[in-house]
Amino acid sequence: MTLILAVTMLDALTRAQARFYASHHFAEVFADITRAPLSLVGRLQRLPGVNLIEARVGGPVRLTVSDFTDPVRGQLVSIPDGRQPTLNRLHLLAGQLPMAGREDQVVASDAFAAAHGLVPGDHVEAIIDGRRTRLTLSGIALSPEFLYQAGPTDLVPDYRRYAILWMNQTSLADAYGMEGAFNQLSLTLQAGADREGVIDALDVALARYGGTGARTRHDQPSHRFLEEELDQQRAQATILPTVFLLVSVFLLHVVMTRLIGTQRRQIALLKAFGYRDSELARHYAGLALLIVLLGWALGVGLGAWSARWMAGLYAEYFRFPEMRFPIPLWALGLSLLLAGLSALAGAGRAVWQAVSAPPAEAMRPPAPRRFRRTWLERSPLRHALGSEGRIVLRHLGRQPAKTALSVTGIALSAGLLMMGAWQIEALDRMLDRQYREILRMDIELTFNNPTPQRALGELRHLPGVLVVEPWRRVPATLIHGHRQYRTALLGLEAIPRLRPIVDAAGTARPLPAEGLVLTRYLGEWLGVEVGDLLEVAIMEGHRRHASLPVAALVDEPVGVGAYLRRERLNRLMREGPAIGGAWLLIDADHREALITALDELPAVASIGVMDEAERGVRRYLDETLQVFALVFVSLAGSIAFGVIYNNARISFAERARELATLLVLGYTRAEVSRILLGEIALLGALAILPGWAFGAGFCALLSEGFSSDLFRIPLLFTPRIFGLSALGVILASGLVGLLMLRRLWRLDQVAVLKAPE
Amino acid sequence: MENDRDVVLATRGLTRHYRMGEVTIQALRGVDLELHRSELIVMLGASGSGKSTLLNILGGLDRASSGTVHYGDSDLTHASQRQLTTYRRHHVGFVFQFYNLIASLTARENVAMVTDISRDPLTPEAALSRVGLEGRLDHFPSQLSGGEQQRVAIARAIAKRPSLLLCDEPTGALDSHTGIRVLEVIETLNRESDTTMAIITHNAVIGEMADRVIHLRDGRVEGITVPTRRRRASELQW
Numbered sequence A: 001m002t003l004i005l006a007v008t009m010l011d012a013l014t015r016a017q018a019r020f021y022a023s024h025h026f027a028e029v030f031a032d033i034t035r036a037p038l039s040l041v042g043r044l045q046r047l048p049g050v051n052l053i054e055a056r057v058g059g060p061v062r063l064t065v066s067d068f069t070d071p072v073r074g075q076l077v078s079i080p081d082g083r084q085p086t087l088n089r090l091h092l093l094a095g096q097l098p099m100a101g102r103e104d105q106v107v108a109s110d111a112f113a114a115a116h117g118l119v120p121g122d123h124v125e126a127i128i129d130g131r132r133t134r135l136t137l138s139g140i141a142l143s144p145e146f147l148y149q150a151g152p153t154d155l156v157p158d159y160r161r162y163a164i165l166w167m168n169q170t171s172l173a174d175a176y177g178m179e180g181a182f183n184q185l186s187l188t189l190q191a192g193a194d195r196e197g198v199i200d201a202l203d204v205a206l207a208r209y210g211g212t213g214a215r216t217r218h219d220q221p222s223h224r225f226l227e228e229e230l231d232q233q234r235a236q237a238t239i240l241p242t243v244f245l246l247v248s249v250f251l252l253h254v255v256m257t258r259l260i261g262t263q264r265r266q267i268a269l270l271k272a273f274g275y276r277d278s279e280l281a282r283h284y285a286g287l288a289l290l291i292v293l294l295g296w297a298l299g300v301g302l303g304a305w306s307a308r309w310m311a312g313l314y315a316e317y318f319r320f321p322e323m324r325f326p327i328p329l330w331a332l333g334l335s336l337l338l339a340g341l342s343a344l345a346g347a348g349r350a351v352w353q354a355v356s357a358p359p360a361e362a363m364r365p366p367a368p369r370r371f372r373r374t375w376l377e378r379s380p381l382r383h384a385l386g387s388e389g390r391i392v393l394r395h396l397g398r399q400p401a402k403t404a405l406s407v408t409g410i411a412l413s414a415g416l417l418m419m420g421a422w423q424i425e426a427l428d429r430m431l432d433r434q435y436r437e438i439l440r441m442d443i444e445l446t447f448n449n450p451t452p453q454r455a456l457g458e459l460r461h462l463p464g465v466l467v468v469e470p471w472r473r474v475p476a477t478l479i480h481g482h483r484q485y486r487t488a489l490l491g492l493e494a495i496p497r498l499r500p501i502v503d504a505a506g507t508a509r510p511l512p513a514e515g516l517v518l519t520r521y522l523g524e525w526l527g528v529e530v531g532d533l534l535e536v537a538i539m540e541g542h543r544r545h546a547s548l549p550v551a552a553l554v555d556e557p558v559g560v561g562a563y564l565r566r567e568r569l570n571r572l573m574r575e576g577p578a579i580g581g582a583w584l585l586i587d588a589d590h591r592e593a594l595i596t597a598l599d600e601l602p603a604v605a606s607i608g609v610m611d612e613a614e615r616g617v618r619r620y621l622d623e624t625l626q627v628f629a630l631v632f633v634s635l636a637g638s639i640a641f642g643v644i645y646n647n648a649r650i651s652f653a654e655r656a657r658e659l660a661t662l663l664v665l666g667y668t669r670a671e672v673s674r675i676l677l678g679e680i681a682l683l684g685a686l687a688i689l690p691g692w693a694f695g696a697g698f699c700a701l702l703s704e705g706f707s708s709d710l711f712r713i714p715l716l717f718t719p720r721i722f723g724l725s726a727l728g729v730i731l732a733s734g735l736v737g738l739l740m741l742r743r744l745w746r747l748d749q750v751a752v753l754k755a756p757e
Numbered sequence B: 001m002e003n004d005r006d007v008v009l010a011t012r013g014l015t016r017h018y019r020m021g022e023v024t025i026q027a028l029r030g031v032d033l034e035l036h037r038s039e040l041i042v043m044l045g046a047s048g049s050g051k052s053t054l055l056n057i058l059g060g061l062d063r064a065s066s067g068t069v070h071y072g073d074s075d076l077t078h079a080s081q082r083q084l085t086t087y088r089r090h091h092v093g094f095v096f097q098f099y100n101l102i103a104s105l106t107a108r109e110n111v112a113m114v115t116d117i118s119r120d121p122l123t124p125e126a127a128l129s130r131v132g133l134e135g136r137l138d139h140f141p142s143q144l145s146g147g148e149q150q151r152v153a154i155a156r157a158i159a160k161r162p163s164l165l166l167c168d169e170p171t172g173a174l175d176s177h178t179g180i181r182v183l184e185v186i187e188t189l190n191r192e193s194d195t196t197m198a199i200i201t202h203n204a205v206i207g208e209m210a211d212r213v214i215h216l217r218d219g220r221v222e223g224i225t226v227p228t229r230r231r232r233a234s235e236l237q238w
Ligand SMILES: Nc1ncnc2c1ncn2[C@@H]1O[C@H](COP(=O)(O)OP(=O)(O)O)[C@@H](O)[C@H]1O
Pocket: A751, B018, B019, B020, B025, B026, B027, B045, B046, B047, B048, B049, B050, B051, B052, B053, B054
């Protein structure tokens, strides 16, 4: 079921992505520049490997929507006057494109419009390059470029606070002072073109126009995030079902062994009648397959249903025009094949043992049971044990292999439970760390352009501002050997307080005077160690190269980054003490007033409110990964219950006679129940420790599978994680205990004793 | 006739029917019976005549459909499950055709299961030496012969010093030699104690060792005979 769930989800997303990309001509290479004349486009078109090319104007915008006080950030993107663009076409959901010649008309992104209940004809206020303008919505659309629309500092989308607006090229160029020029470029490649070659050629051609380096889809934010999400689905689609399958193979084996154990005599009888081994083997294999087939059908049903449900949740974050859920045929086949194989593997040995015994031997009851005193009885504990305790211990001690199997089964399911609990808990911890320890600011301001440091004084005097801390961010490519990674250098104060560099112990550390601090994941990916020299290609202004030593690696759970002192970055950029933005700590009572005041500042390109961002991330994770984890925990819980129940049921049948005898001897049912419950409790208790060990292993596997440059789920184990796994076993044991009590109360002592042994 | 004080157990008009879907099986059709203190009774009857049904009701394992059962002054007919359990725990010992020992416990521990919960028991060792198994205290059931296992079962039944020892076909699963050895044990115990003992069997020969033989047929007492000469178990033959 998990396989179907994960695979169907994955398939639905992948297909929706591919379909949408193809039908709307999603570009393959993107480039931003400061300003270049439109005449350049013709020349670039002739670069070898370039297929379609389109230039446009785009830039940040701040918006106000009536009845909504928080700042809304957005991106303005130009489209040819009154026409669809050639690349990154819009998928109009309502209204129409702006009419040629209309300066005030825009098409708004669907998610933003939906979040505010905007329809064509409604108005929004915009501050474009410092000037306030009133815009009219002519239409609402989706774009392959913005399937996933998160602001530059957000991790997950916040559609109420982030908008994409498309506007006629002439009007937008006018607003930004870009007449006859462009600052964004998209293109597709000819089949078989050398992608790197094209990018290099573009970079050379665009360098003198302030190019920040051409990017492939891999570095395009929406595409990137979607891919990450799909990667995680992929990890889940492989790791989880594998673990589950192994566990179920094991369980099936236990069930079949016991089932066939009880049928030894029938098997022998059939053999005595002349049935062939192969015919019997076929019969039992058939039985195992039947069990599996039923389970599989149920699993497919449940899997498909929950995949649809979960994909519905994802649809809110990834805006696809359509999403279909055919269960991929190969997944159906694969899951059936795996389940069938696992059944045969599980049942195979048991069947073989039963079938291969000579009939005369199998007719005899199993060898007389040999009991021993267990080691525990020789210990000082023996007085506390009592007769019931002795019965339980010897029963379990008689068949150590069987007991070990049962304990392993329960432990495996406890491990699965722990894995689910860990997912929930560790994600929460990850966010706590990110938002409580690392991102301590309340508000992140980004300026339109690098700004002199004295702007800080002005910020400090705004109402409600408690602390101001500047930063400077410069896009750069980090290069080590043949590995390179596009990111940004973040210039911080010597001891950043609103965005501390936190070591593993949780204490903030000062930034080294020289050199870079890298997120450990990035450092490992690049293959650098502390002390190595890293080549840095600055992608802004004059595109310099520099070599910087790696001064430290830090563990940060979310994102990757390269940090250095701001003066160092300023020196690298050969600029004065410029800042790109500032972080604020504010007095919550003045929040509204402050945001209004910030809105009035023309230099501010965007205002990011951190607690909104955090809330968004948490909601996103709650609705996606956490749901999966919950489904998972309930599955693991039912497996735990299944194992324990099956075990107790067989044990009950094996000793119904003894229980009846005790009743006849004058034991009350309550006294007798101690034996049953004692055994269940003992098995459960024995399973908890190894269960934790399995769990830790599963978690490590999953943590590894989930690690990406977007986030790493820390492999941490809190008492709650252990507790939840133990609690699951205890609850399942308790439930089974109740069921067994019911059986005991219904046990007909007389009938049982009349039957021969 | 004997004194009323010596009556341990008395039944009046005891019936028991089993309902199996549409059919009702009359297992007992009105049994009037008195068991006296320290006597050895053999209940004789063909298979299906209702012997086990009667014994189970006398021992508080089952309830009559109508009629009454009195143990001394107490009425078992209307006793609760809990009261029946207490009755069994303190006053009744059972021996079955199949020994029903707990396989994971030694002979001594099997007996201790009973002595742990009774009021004035023999020690497990004493009970086992009464049945001649003092040398087998620490053997597990699987290490004992059938006859020995049955003697452990008897030791377990008498360890609580019951007023009533009820044996349902105690020799049924044993060959004649071992069976007689088991009967000898019961006979000796009967002689040395006040316990009333009832042995169920379809083997008429065993009746020769009884104080009284109760003949059952189709769920009714067909007659009660007193053997002219009570024989020693060791003299029996079949
Ligand atoms: N639990 C039961 N359900 C239905 N019929 C029963 C049950 N126990 C006994 N009987 C029936 O009652 C009759 C008497 O049985 P039982 O007392 O066991 O005879 P005996 O011990 O003399 O062989 C038989 O006909 C038997 O089939």
